[in-house]
Amino acid sequence: MIGLEDIRAAAARIEGNVRRTPMIAASNLxxxxxxxxxxxxKLELLQVTGSFKARGATNKLLSLDRSMLTHGIVTASGGNHGIATARAGFMAGVPATIFLPSNASPAKIEKLKAWGATTRIIGSAWHESNEAAQAFVSETGAVYFHPFADPTVVSGQGTVGLxxxxxxxxxxxVLVAMGGGGLVSGVATAIKALAPHVRVVGIEATGSPVLLRALEVGRNVALDKVTTSVATMACAKTDDRIFDIVRDRVDAIVLVDDCEMLRAAKSLWFEMGLAADLSGAAxxxxxxxxxxxxxxxxxVCAIICGAGPEAIQG
Structure with missing residues (x-):
């Protein structure tokens, strides 16, 4: 799907349009x-738009010819990728339409609207929103920004690994939260190419163990149901190419439940003043x-991949 040179090219392309995020010690706790x-x-919650997703969406945008954007851009998202795509639409001056599941964070929906995006709430999980987004693409000719099954997007996410x-x-x-697997695929590709001895561990929600179950049966399969309330980590089935990367380059996958992520988010806020969303605390x-x-x-490096008010409001 992607290699180190794709990630390096993405890093050069997005430089100046996204933030090189800081890394701080989790000490004196x-x-x-x-x-x-x-x-x-690794504080990706301080990335523009509040998550690593800005890297992939920006790389996607800057890889496209302007003539392709006539009908705008569209995606389906649990929130963070949608915000990054909305920002890409703002950068390009074209309409952005974001399809979201019903469990998407209200704060993220408001942020999408603030970026000027049109939001449509369809379904209870990402795959249902995605079906509607794909239909919208067929109807309008808008360019689809896939959150993980797009080599250009995954290459952008891989710049975190560099x-x-x-x-x-x-x-x-390196510890990486997982939904569809785009971030962990990009990060693992960069790290295994340059430092193959480094262990890459993915973290999934117990209510959406899509890649763990796929690895257990040895092929990419769909979950019967997704029960996590963390929309940014909810995915019923990943892309076959993502599955291949995770199988070959990710050393282990572990599970955490929604309550454990909320406790971790509260801890990050109390101990360090970091307002992470639940995926960011995974x-x-x-x-x-x-x-x-x-x-x-x-x-050890833990990627704090997204910002959110859950811990502060809770």
Whole structure:
């Protein structure tokens, strides 16, 4: 699907249009997270639009010929990719239409509208919204910005991996939240190409273990149902190419439930003043719940992939 050169090209293309996000130590905490290791947080919640999704959507936009945008752009999203696509529409000066499931965060819907996007709430999970978005593409000729089954989008997300290796060259484990798998695919591709010894661990919601179940049966399959309330991590079936990347380049997948992610988000807000959404707190939840084991002295990077008000309002 993608290689290191695609990610490097994406990094050059999006430079100046997205943010090189900081990395900070999770230290001096009231409740320590992982004893005997150095834990660093990659703050993608400080990315423009509030998540890593800006990287992929911006790379997609800048890869297109202007003439292709005549009928606008469209996507289906749990929220974060939709906001990134709305920003891309604003950058290009073309209409953006975002299809969302009914469990999308009201705060993210308001942010979409603030970017000037048209929002349509269809279905209870992402795959239902996606069907409606695909029909809209057929009707209007708008360009579809897929949140994970698009090599250009995944290459953009992979730039997070390049930055991690630059900022933390002796990292030993990277923790990545997963929905459809676009972020973990891009990050794992970059890291395994440049530092194959680094362990990449994906974190899925217990109510949407789409890639874990696929790996268990050895092929890309659809879940019978998706029960997580975390819209940004809800996906009934991923793309076959994403499955191949995860199978070959991701070392392990662990599960956390919605309540564990909420507790982790509250902890990030209380301990560090970081307003992460629940997917953004998934890596911290996996550590706090003991789902990932570390050797003494490891240097661990947890990607805080998205911002949100859940922990503050809760």
């Amino acid at each position: 009231k409740t320590p997270l992982a004893g005997g290791v150095e834990l660093m947080l 930055e991690i290796l630059d900022q933390m060259p002796d990292v030993t484990t 890596a911290i939840a996996a550590i706090a719940e003991g789902q990932v084991r570390f050797r003494s002295g490891e240097r």
